Amino acid sequence: MRSIKIGTRNSPLALWQAREVARNLQNNNYKTDITPIISSGDKNLTQPLYTMGITGIFTKDLDIALLHKEVDIAVHSLKDIPTQLPENLEIIAVLKRDYPQDVLVRKSTSKNKELHELKIATSSLRRRAFWAKHYPETEFFDIRGNVQTRLQKLEDQEFDATLFSLAAIERMSLSIEYEFLPIMISAPAQGVVAVTARADDADIKEYFKDVDHRETRICIDIERNFLRTLEGGCTAPIGAFAEINEKDEVRFIGRLCSLDGKQSIEIDEIFTWNDQDNFGEILGQKVLEDGGRTLMQEIKLHLQ
Ligand SMILES: NCc1[nH]cc(CCC(=O)O)c1CC(=O)O
Numbered sequence: 001m002r003s004i005k006i007g008t009r010n011s012p013l014a015l016w017q018a019r020e021v022a023r024n025l026q027n028n029n030y031k032t033d034i035t036p037i038i039s040s041g042d043k044n045l046t047q048p049l050y051t052m053g054i055t056g057i058f059t060k061d062l063d064i065a066l067l068h069k070e071v072d073i074a075v076h077s078l079k080d081i082p083t084q085l086p087e088n089l090e091i092i093a094v095l096k097r098d099y100p101q102d103v104l105v106r107k108s109t110s111k112n113k114e115l116h117e118l119k120i121a122t123s124s125l126r127r128r129a130f131w132a133k134h135y136p137e138t139e140f141f142d143i144r145g146n147v148q149t150r151l152q153k154l155e156d157q158e159f160d161a162t163l164f165s166l167a168a169i170e171r172m173s174l175s176i177e178y179e180f181l182p183i184m185i186s187a188p189a190q191g192v193v194a195v196t197a198r199a200d201d202a203d204i205k206e207y208f209k210d211v212d213h214r215e216t217r218i219c220i221d222i223e224r225n226f227l228r229t230l231e232g233g234c235t236a237p238i239g240a241f242a243e244i245n246e247k248d249e250v251r252f253i254g255r256l257c258s259l260d261g262k263q264s265i266e267i268d269e270i271f272t273w274n275d276q277d278n279f280g281e282i283l284g285q286k287v288l289e290d291g292g293r294t295l296m297q298e299i300k301l302h303l304q
Contacts, residue, residue: 003031004207007062007071010036011146016171017193018075020095024211035071037061056082059196063089066196072204073197077167078189078220081196083228090199093212094220099166100191100241102127103178105151110160119159121150125259126187127163129237132261134183147172167191185239185255188223192216215244218273225280226254230287236299237261249273252283256292259302265292 004025008018015036022032056063062074063086078094085091110118116135121143122128128140141159143150147168154162167190169178195211197204219242226240237257242250250273257264265287271279288296 002072003033004073004204005071006032006034007037007065007074008034009058009062009076010038013077013147013168013171014075017077020171020193021073021075021195021211024095025207028207028210030207035065037065037071056080062196066198069198072201073195073208076194076196078192078194078224079165079187081189081194083224083231085196088199089196090205091194092197092205093195093208094216095193095211096213097192097216097219099170100186101166102163102181102184102186102190103166103169104161104181105154105164105169105176105178106161107154107159113160118161121154121157121159121162124163124187125235126237126239126257127184129257129259129261129264130184130239130255131163133257133264134261136261147174151176165190185253186241188227188238188240189220190241192220194220218250219243222250222252222280222283225278226252226284226287227280229281229284230256230292230296234296234300234303236296244273245270250279252279254283254287256287256295258295259299263291263295265290265295 006018006022008014018034022034025032058080059076059082062071062076065071066074066089067086073092081091116137119139119141120131121141123142123144132138141157143153143162145153147164150162164178166178169176195208222242223240227238230236230238237259239255242252244250249270251270252267254267255264267283267287269283273279
């Protein structure tokens with residue numbers, strides 16, 4: 001049997017996620033081989049990128065490696081994968097979601113401040129807007145880089161706190177203090193590891209049939225269809241979280257917010273799932289009709 005070539009970005013979090021998928025495959029007696037893809041930019045392509053519909057900055061290089069058959073699968077944080085995949089690529093499996101929440105991490109010298117006093121470092125439109133909705137006087141700072149770099153910047157720079165995905169903290173086994181934030185709604189598909197592959201690779205798709213986690217798949221389909229319905233190719237402060245309760249119903253919470261957090265449209269619904277209805281689209285349409293269309297136009301104008 002061939003060894004399955006796993007493509008991944010080179011960050012510690014990405015490598016952890018790739019190893020997690022490898023562990024899953026090894027449990028089913030498949031051989032694996034992890035290939036970190038470092039470079040971005042030009043590879044010698046005969047076909048222009050735009051004709052392949054490649055958009056995501058985090059996923060682009062791995063999309064190309066897949067399409068060139070340099071790797072058999074790619075592993076990503078699903079929240080980094082655009083709602084529109086390049087032609088002939090598919091999400092063939094998602095792992096069980098564990099930690100979807102955003103959490104607050106303070107620097108050691110800011111432990112005693114009130115939430116509304118904190119200077120917050122985050123480059124996420126969603127995290128800024130949702131935070132500003134509750135604490136409108138907040139001063140925000142940009143922060144980029146992987147989890148470890150961001151923690152170092154937190155200690156070195158003038159801001160008090162930053163927001164992380166709890167999944168990232170757990171996966172990196174970081175022993176840091178964090179606080180849950182009921183004011184946040186996580187990004188669509190946050191906390192979920194996804195595997196992409198070529199849509200016509202029947203062997204690979206067969207290997208992953210048992211890996212795909214059904215409940216997670218149901219929830220992320222709703223969240224991503226909600227996002228796709230709202231955004232129309234533009235990034236905006238959008239939160240979406242679906243979960244299946246003890247009665248086998250789906251609870252969905254979603255939010256579209258203006259960039260400054262002053263206006264927001266919320267949705268909180270419980271429904272019985274079936275595979276005929278596109279609930280994500282139905283819920284997204286609801287938000288659009290409830291003032292979301294105007295809000296999205298304003299956001300697009302601001303971001304241009
Ligand atoms: N924004 C980058 C990013 N993409 C995926 C994760 C973490 C893993 C996940 O939540 O799926 C992170 C870091 C973060 O949000 O703090």
